[in-house]
Amino acid sequence: MAVLAIIGGTGLTQLEGLSLREAVSVDTPYGAPSADILRGDFGGREVLFLARHGHPHRIPPHQVNYRANLWALKQAGAQAVVAVNAVGGIHRAMGSGHLCVPHDLIDYTWGRAATFFEGELEHVTHIDFSYPYDEALRQQLIAALRAEGCDFSSHGVYAATQGPRLETVAEIARLERDGADIVGMTGMPEAALARELELPYACLALVVNPxxxxxxxxxxMAEIEQALADGMGKVKAVLQRVLAQA
Known part of the structure; x- marks a missing residue:
């Protein structure tokens, strides 16, 4: 299997069970990543782990340096990325504790540094982003979720909002009309930046609140924290199985 990078979101600032080899500090043209990249063994295979919000959890979604994070992972040897995201549930199937492997997304964020292709370019570059998540990697997550017996959805549309505040009732109604099933604040520009770097990328989303x-x-926040505590054990088991099955 390709060297897998895991980006941990809220509730996953540490990867319990990771046998650490080294903490890698990577300088990037875009500044510092959220934290050192941890290289180690997890599920019997080499992995890279990066805490999206830093460790301790301190960087809000709209201030994450997504470009530095993805660039640093690529430089450290990542060949594929699984992003773990805590999300809110919009669709009635997406109750607290439910896991989802989204197949598509809608970007509602603004003002974030969202591309590597800017500045003094030799030519304008457009990436195909029709299908933002890598299907082969999605299927590995789905197989692991099924094997673990988790309550999960194999499809879903992720709405990426700006944050750090939660959404209004009217905003969620709009997202639902747009076809979104789950809502989070960190899905973009992370997915697009991975595509620009030609890194296969998939999302494992844990619903932590309606x-x-x-x-x-x-x-x-008490309910969200409880859902995170209850759900992250399942997330880690799924990640271990993905690595074991590869």
Whole structure:
């Protein structure tokens, strides 16, 4: 299997069970990544791990240096990327604790450094982004989820919003009309930058709360933290199985 990089989101700032070989500090043309890249063994294979929000968890979604993160992973030897994302559930199937391997996304973010192709270019470059997630890598995640007996969806549309605030009821209603099933704040430009670097990329999303208006009460951080605590064990088991099955 290609050297897999795991980008850990909220709730996954450390990869428990990683047998650490080294912490790699990578200088990039785009500044510093969120944290050192941890190289080690996980699930019997070499992996790279990067905490998207830093360690400790301190960088909000709109201030993550996505370009530095992806560039650093590529420089460290990553050949494929699995991103772990905590999300809100829009579709009725996406209850707290549900796992989703999205097949498509809609980008609602703004003002983020979203491409490597800018500045003093020799020519304008456009990437094909029709299908933002690598299908082979998606299928590996799906097979692992099935083998683990998880409650999951093999398809879904990820809405990437700006954050760091959560969305309004009206905004979620709009996202639902647009066809979104889950909502998060870090799916873009991460996926597009991986494509620009020709890194196969897939997302493993853990639903940690119903989106605004999808439950009778307000969304509390206590509920989100509990869902993260309950769900990240499943996420780690799935990642280990992906590596073992490769």
């Amino acid at each position: 989106a605004a208006g999808k439950s009778s009460g307000v969304i509390t």
